[in-house]
Every structure is written in C-alpha cells, then in structure tokens.
Amino acid sequence: MLERVDYDDRQHAVYSAGRALPAETARLWSEVFARWAGASKPSTALDLGSGTGRFTPILAETFGGRVYGVEPSERMRQRAEQDARHPGVQYLAGRAEVIPLPDRTCDLVLMFLVFHHCTDRRRAVAEIRRVLRPGGRVFIRSTFSDRMPDLLWHRFIPGARRVEQQMFPTLTEVTELFEAAGLTVLGLDRIRETAAPDLATYAQRLRLRAISTFEHLTADEIEQGFAALDRAVAAGDTPGPITMDSDLLVLGA
Numbered sequence: 001m002l003e004r005v006d007y008d009d010r011q012h013a014v015y016s017a018g019r020a021l022p023a024e025t026a027r028l029w030s031e032v033f034a035r036w037a038g039a040s041k042p043s044t045a046l047d048l049g050s051g052t053g054r055f056t057p058i059l060a061e062t063f064g065g066r067v068y069g070v071e072p073s074e075r076m077r078q079r080a081e082q083d084a085r086h087p088g089v090q091y092l093a094g095r096a097e098v099i100p101l102p103d104r105t106c107d108l109v110l111m112f113l114v115f116h117h118c119t120d121r122r123r124a125v126a127e128i129r130r131v132l133r134p135g136g137r138v139f140i141r142s143t144f145s146d147r148m149p150d151l152l153w154h155r156f157i158p159g160a161r162r163v164e165q166q167m168f169p170t171l172t173e174v175t176e177l178f179e180a181a182g183l184t185v186l187g188l189d190r191i192r193e194t195a196a197p198d199l200a201t202y203a204q205r206l207r208l209r210a211i212s213t214f215e216h217l218t219a220d221e222i223e224q225g226f227a228a229l230d231r232a233v234a235a236g237d238t239p240g241p242i243t244m245d246s247d248l249l250v251l252g253a
C-alpha cells in the first residue's frame with residue numbers, strides 16, 4: 001500500500017500551474033459531462049475532491065444549478081476559494097468518507113482523479129450513495145490499473161507506471177464496490193485530451209511535478225527521467241500536440 005499523499009504538503013503549491021486546464025479541454029469535459037448526464041439535467045452537483053476547483057465552476061456552467069466542492073486539503077480549498085469562485089458554487093471542508101451534506105441532496109457526483117486517494121473506499125461509496133437522489137449519476141474519472149493508458153511521461157520515467165499500477169484500483173474493484181451499494185454501470189468512456197501543444201511545453205509543465213505519483217518516486221528516478229525528457233526535447237523528433245487518454249466510468253443510482 002502506498003503512503004497517502006497530503007496535498008497540503010507540496011501539491012497545493014504547484015497544482016494550479018502544473019494542471020491548468022486550457023479552454024479547449026474545459027469545453028471537452030463540459031461536453032462529456034453533459035452527454036453522460038443525458039436528459040436528467042442535474043440541479044445540484046457535488047465535485048467530490050474538488051482540489052483547486054478546476055472542474056467545480058465548469059459543472060455550474062454546464063448544468064446551471066448549485067454545485068458543492070468538497071475538499072479535505074485546506075490549502076487546495078483556499079486556492080479554489082480564491083481562483084475558482086462562481087455564484088453557483090460553494091466550497092466545503094470534507095472528504096468522500098464523510099460528506100458534509102444531508103441525504104439525497106445531489107443529482108450528480110463527480111470524482112475527478114480522486115477515488116484512488118480514498119483510504120476507505122467502501123465508506124466513500126456508501127456516502128456517495130447516501131447523498132445521491134434517486135436517478136442520480138456518478139462520474140468517476142480515474143486510471144484503472146487493469147487498463148492503464150500509454151502515457152508519454154511514463155516512457156521517460158518508467159517507475160511512474162510501476163507506482164500507478166499500485167496506486168489505482170482495477171475497473172472491476174470499483175464497479176463491484178458501486179454495484180454492491182446498489183448503483184448500475186451506465187458506461188465507460190475513453191476521452192482523448194490534448195496535454196500540451198508540443199513536447200517542450202509538456203516537459204515544462206511536468207517539471208512542476210503536479211502529479212501525486214511523483215511523491216512516490218526517488219530523486220534519482222525523477223532526475224534521470226527529466227534528463228531523458230530534455231534530450232528528447234533537444235532532439236526535436238517528437239511531434240506535437242501531445243495527447244493523453246483517460247477513462248470516465250459512469251454509474252447511475
């Protein structure tokens with residue numbers, strides 16, 4: 001079991017810059033969320049593990065209702081309160097295992113790169129079930145260790161793939177947990193987004209180490225990886241844009 005990453009330690013300081021969402025990517029995810037919400041336009045959504053609020057205002061803009069952003073890291077939440085304010089959004093301290101909302105408050109729960117951080121996944125799923133209204137949806141954007149995408153940075157830092165294999169649950173583990181709580185799998189979507197226009201920009205962003213995987217790598221692994229990446233940038237033979245595939249699991253209550 002990997003040690004828990006506390007976003008109050010280092011990630012909060014680099015996350016906004018290292019994970020900035022270009023307008024085109026924000027639009028892409030908004031369209032994906034709208035497509036999977038279907039006709040059931042959510043009037044209340046929960047961004048669970050909302051971090052710096054990358055997706056919280058996007059949910060409010062996409063659906064027009066109220067959105068709660070629940071986040072355990074005080075410093076990530078402060079960033080969201082500063083930089084991702086929106087009249088429809090309210091940020092709250094809390095975590096998936098203890099959601100600070102009454103029963104049946106939400107039509108939609110989004111967990112974007114959060115589920116693998118939950119220390120008690122069964123309890124988190126029970127809490128999600130509790131706050132969902134009948135007919136509600138759950139969007140889990142995650143990597144699943146049994147269907148890992150081929151990410152470019154893993155080729156330069158092979159240890160990262162090894163760490164992520166341990167860090168992420170399998171698709172079966174996640175679906176079984178939700179099915180046991182009475183939810184149904186509605187779909188699994190593979191989304192391709194542009195990570196950077198070219199390798200130099202990609203390398204620059206990666207150097208911020210705004211991915212929790214880095215907290216489990218040794219200084220040597222990181223240094224060697226960045227040296228290899230710098231050589232590839234100098235060689236100029238990796239064509240841009242750099243794309244990245246990710247999975248979205250959709251469940252219904």
Ligand SMILES: C[S@@+](CC[C@H](N)C(=O)[O-])C[C@H]1O[C@@H](n2cnc3c(N)ncnc32)[C@H](O)[C@@H]1O
Pocket residue numbers: 007019048049050051052053054055070071072073076094095096097111112113114117118119
């Ligand atoms: C990779 S970040 C994702 C943040 C945001 N969803 C995004 O995509 O920008 C993971 C976030 O999950 C939060 N987190 C960690 N454990 C959590 C838990 N048990 N419940 C809810 N959020 C948690 C972290 O503090 C961090 O802000």
